[in-house]
Amino acid sequence: MPPHFIPAGAEQKGIAAFLGWLQSLVFLPAVNILFSSHRFFPSIGGIETVSRVLAEVFLSLGHQVKLVTQTPAKDMEAFAFPIIRRPSASVLLSLVKWGDVFFHNNISLQTAWPLALVRKPWVVAHHIWISRPDGRIGWRDRLKLGLLRHATNIAISPAIAQRLPVASIVIPDPYDSSVFRLDAGVKRDLDLIYVGRLVSDKGVDLLLDALGKMRNECGLKPRLSVVGSGPEEAGLREQVKRSDLGEQVKFMGARCGRELAALLNQHRVLVVPSRWEEPFGIVALEGIACGCMVVGSSGGGLGEAIGPCGLPFSNGNVQELTQALQKALQDDRIIEKCRAMAPAHLARHQPRVIAQQYLDVFRRACAASRPLP
Known part of the structure; x- marks a missing residue:
């Protein structure tokens, strides 16, 4: 296995150890999660789905979530967590101060800048190649790639991990298991x-x-x-x-x-x-x-x-x-x-299982950022 990425939970041996690891997370303190999803509802796509599913599970597990996005919306659908659309600089800065961890579900330069002023753990989940559509590396891509050494990085697949210039933890995507499931009442014809x-x-x-x-x-x-x-x-x-x-x-x-x-x-x-x-x-x-x-x-x-x-x-x-x-x-x-x-x-892709792996990363990032006594 390539040395530059680590499958999430790989250090746990056996089902009993893995379940014990998950159970131990329940008793750790709640986390204030500032969640950045450049695209979100009403936009439709994979990243939007993952952002919604993760945010909902984080909230259900007792954590506080505030989500920032650049996607506008005229008809506001009710979500259980606050959604701040296209925040001003002052609002974004205050949100970063509020959070225990700043989580980017795909890196966004538009929302990352407050971290130059406020020291907070930064976790980035990579859902796409950092390059232009034709594979070229533009100046924005170079800037993103250079900044990743300051973040804790998650890759959604080994393929993504292999193309990152930094170490990453592989956590696959979840799907919405409350919606996508077998329906015995539907004829498959x-x-x-x-x-x-x-x-x-x-x-x-x-x-x-x-x-x-x-x-x-x-x-x-x-x-x-x-x-x-x-x-x-x-x-x-x-x-x-x-x-x-x-x-x-x-x-x-x-x-x-x-x-x-x-x-x-x-x-x-x-x-x-x-x-x-x-x-x-x-x-x-x-x-x-x-x-x-x-x-x-x-x-x-x-x-x-x-x-x-x-x-x-x-x-x-x-x-x-x-x-x-x-x-x-x-x-x-x-x-x-x-x-x-x-x-x-x-x-392996159930929302709660994946969310717990993310929370483990968040807590490790928070612990690593605390100054030594």
Whole structure:
């Protein structure tokens, strides 16, 4: 194992030791957590979901949480914790003074500056590569990377950890287990589902190419539900028309929460055909929790999210994607095997389990920042 990252809880040996470790955390003092999530509700995405889930669990465990975000909102949804949107400099400074720990769920230069004036433990969870979309390292990225030596760092996957210039603790993402779960009352009579933004990096066009190959090469005509929206939607609709896939493909628009969970419960296979290397993949956990097996690209951290509950293929490889889909659709034993592995895999990603690992990091960071007597 590379020496520059440490799986959370790796020092604990055995289930009994791990449970004892978790139990011991309950008796430690409550923590005032200033939580920075650059994007948050009503924005929809993986980071927004993780921020909400963690903040809610922290609060339920007796800790105080205040969340700062740059996402505006007209219609304010009620949350159990205060949300401070686009705080002024003076408000942000006072919030940093209030917190026992300043937690960045993705590093944000816009909210990090008070730490130059107020000494507080700084914990940063990394959910994405620190670089430009084309992989270049810009000046903002260099500044972020340089500042990380002053933080305690968490990586959501080994793939993220390996690209950080500092040591990090690997803690995978949670999923919302109160929403995404099996629903025995829903009939699972649909084939494939894609969930995500309609942008080129997500590879929906590759999935459409694979549908065409299956139809032309072996006569398979699975139905595909495309759930999401984005700038590539018009081009994808044109591709469907050009490839004569109109009877197989249905564009559903963006869905979230219980509406999305109900849709996932109707499908057999969730497809995550990303061209780029996903840092993790919460959507894979959500699909697995709703009874789907996953066919997903193998690069980055997506494989960690899929675990033993799906079939991988090389990023951008339409032939491998086609073959994986054919296997899943033609052999029910593969799907059943993946479903059988789901409970153990999902247990590692339960919100309370993940939140306790974060709290352990927060407390260690707080203890390390206290001056010696």
